[in-house]
C-alpha cells in the first residue's frame with residue numbers, strides 16, 4: 001500500500017500516543033497509583049507502527065511485554081487496556097491478569113494473550129498461522145518478541161515449523177541489544193540475528209527500527225509474502241531502549257554515551273521532523289496531536305481511577321474451564 | 325457390541341470425530357505415513373488416506389512447536405488433536421501446557437475456547453526403558469485449566485476420546501501403550517460418548533475398594549479374582565479421568581466397603597493416589613476400617629530389563645499384600 005499524507009499523519013499520531021502512554025504509565029507507577037510490573041516501550045514506537053499499520057481484521061498479533069501499540073492498533077481501546085493495568089473489573093482481563101507486564105489478550109480483536117514466559121508464544125504464533133492456512137483464510141500473524149526471546153529453543157522450533165509449512169507469519173524481532181542487562185554480544189556469536197533466518201529457509205531482514213517508513217516498507221513485503229502463501233519472514237528491527245528494562249531496573253550496565261547515542265535516533269522525533277519538513281503536517285498540527293494524545297490518555301486514566309470498580313475477589317473462580 | 329482393541333477404539337474415535345467436524349485435525353510426528361501408515365503404534369492409521377495430509381499433519385521433531393502450535397490453531401478456531409509420541413516428552417512441553425494452554429481461557433475472561441487434545445502414549449511394561457515408559461499424570465493433574473484422561477479399556481478409550489475432542493478445554497489424553505494391542509473388549513456399534521469426570525465400577529464388591537486407572541485396572545481386576553478365592557469381595561473402581569476426579573463415586577464406594585487400596589503406575593510419593601488418600605482421610609474417616617494403602621512403582625528410574633521392570637512396577641502380588649494389610653488391620 002502506497003502511503004498518503006493522511007497515512008503519515010495517522011502513523012505519527014500513533015507514535016506520539018505510544019510514547020506518551022509509556023511515559024504516563026511510568027509516572028503513575030512512580031506516584032504509586034499503579035502496581036505490578038511495567039516494561040516501558042519508550043523508543044519502540046516505529047517498530048510497532050511500522051509493522052502494524054494497515055493490518056486488517058483477518059490478521060492476528062502475538063504481543064510482547066514491550067510496548068502497547070500493537071494491541072491498540074488492533075482495536076483494543078486505551079481505556080480498556082489501562083483499566084487492565086489498574087486491575088479493574090472493567091478492564092482487559094477483568095482485573096485478573098498481569099496486563100501491565102505480560103499476559104493479556106483479546107481474541108475479539110485478534111490479540112492472542114501475551115506471555116510472561118519470554119519466547120514461549122513463538123510456537124503459538126506458528127500455530128495461529130497453521131490454523132489460518134488450514135482454514136484457507138487470508139490473514140497473517142505478527143509475532144513480537146525481543147533479542148532475548150530469540151535465544152529460547154521455542155524460537156528455533158517455532159520458526160523451523162513455520163518455514164517448513166510455509167505459514168503466514170511475520171516474526172518481528174525487536175532487537176534492542178539487551179536482555180535486561182545481558183548484552184547481545186554476551187548472548188550470541190552473531191551480530192545480525194536476521195541471519196538466523198537462513199538456517200530455517202526463510203528470508204531474514206534487518207531494518208532500522210527507529211525509522212517508521214523503513215520498517216513499514218519491509219513489513220509490507222513480509223506481510224505480502226505471508227499472505228500469498230510463500231511463508232514466513234524474520235524481520236529484525238533495531239531499536240534503542242530509552243529506559244531501564246523495567247521501572248525497577250536502575251540500568252547501571254549501560255554507559256551514558258551509549259544512551260545518548262541511542263537517543264539520537266528518536267523514532268518519534270525523527271518522523272515528526274520528516275513530516276514537518278515534507279509539509280505533511282504543520283507545527284501547529286503536531287502540537288494539536290500532542291494535545292489530543294494527552295487528552296486521550298488523561299481521560300482513560302480518569303476513567304480507570306474514577307469510574308472503574310474493583311473486581312470481586314471471587315471472580316478468580318470464573319472461567320478456569322468451559323463448564324463453570 | 326463388537327470386540328475391538330484399545331488401539332482400534334482410539335482410531336475409530338479419531339475417524340468419527342474428524343468425519344463429524346471438519347475443524348478437527350491431527351498433528352504430530354509420523355502420524356500420516358509412519359510405521360506403515362499412521363503413528364509409531366499405528367493409532368492414526370488410515371486417517372491420512374481418508375482425510376488428506378491437510379488434516380493429518382506430519383510435523384518436524386519439535387514437541388514444543390507441536391504443543392504450542394496446537395494452542396495457536398485452537399485460538400483461531402480449529403480443534404487440534406496433537407500427538408505427543410511418548411508421554412515422557414510431556415517434560416519437554418510442560419511450559420506450553422502449564423503456562424499457555426492451561427491459562428488461555430482464564431486469561432481471556434473465560435470467554436474463549438481452547439479445544440485441544442494432547443494424545444500421548446504412556447506407561448511401562450514392555451521393557452521400553454525410562455525415556456519411553458513414564459507416567460507423568462500427577463504433574464499435569466495439578467494444573468488448573470487442564471483435564472487429564474487415562475482410559476483402561478477400549479470402550480472407555482473411544483467414548484472418552486470422542487468427548488475430549490468435543491470438549492472446549494485442553495485435555496491430556498493418556499493412552500497406555502501396553503493396552504494398545506493387548507486389551508480388547510466390547511464396544512457399542514452405535515455412536516456413544518462418555519463424560520469426563522465420571523468414574524466407573526469395573527467390578528462390584530463389598531469388602532474393599534481397589535482404585536486404579538489405565539493398565540492398573542487389569543491388575544486390580546486380577547487381584548480381585550484372587551481375593552474372591554479367599555472369600556474377600558473386592559470392588560474395582562476406575563476414575564477414568566483424574567482431572568476432573570469423580571470424588572463422589574470414590575466416596576460412595578469406600579463408605580460402602582470401608583477399605584481402600586489405590587494403585588498407580590508412578591512412584592507412590594507425589595502421585596495422584598496421595599490426593600485420593602487425603603480426600604478419603606478428609607471426608608470418609610468415620611467409614612474406614614483400616615489404613616488407606618497405596619501401591620505404586622519404586623522411587624527409581626524405570627529399569628529396562630524386563631524382569632527388573634516387573635520388580636519395579638505394581639503387581640497383583642503387591643496389591644494382594646496391601647489388601648491383606650488393610651483387611652487384617
Ligand SMILES: Cc1ncc(C[n+]2csc(CCOP(=O)(O)OP(=O)(O)O)c2C)c(N)n1
Nearest residue numbers: 066116117118146147148149176178179180
Ligand atoms: C523464559 C523467561 N526467562 C526470563 C524471564 C525474565 N525476563 C523478562 S523480560 C527479560 C528480557 C527479555 O529481553 P528481550 O527478549 O530482548 O526483550 P526486551 O526486554 O529487551 O524488550 C527477561 C530475562 C522471563 N520472563 N521468561
Ligand SMILES: [Mg+2]
Nearest residue numbers: 146147176178
Ligand atoms: Mg532486548
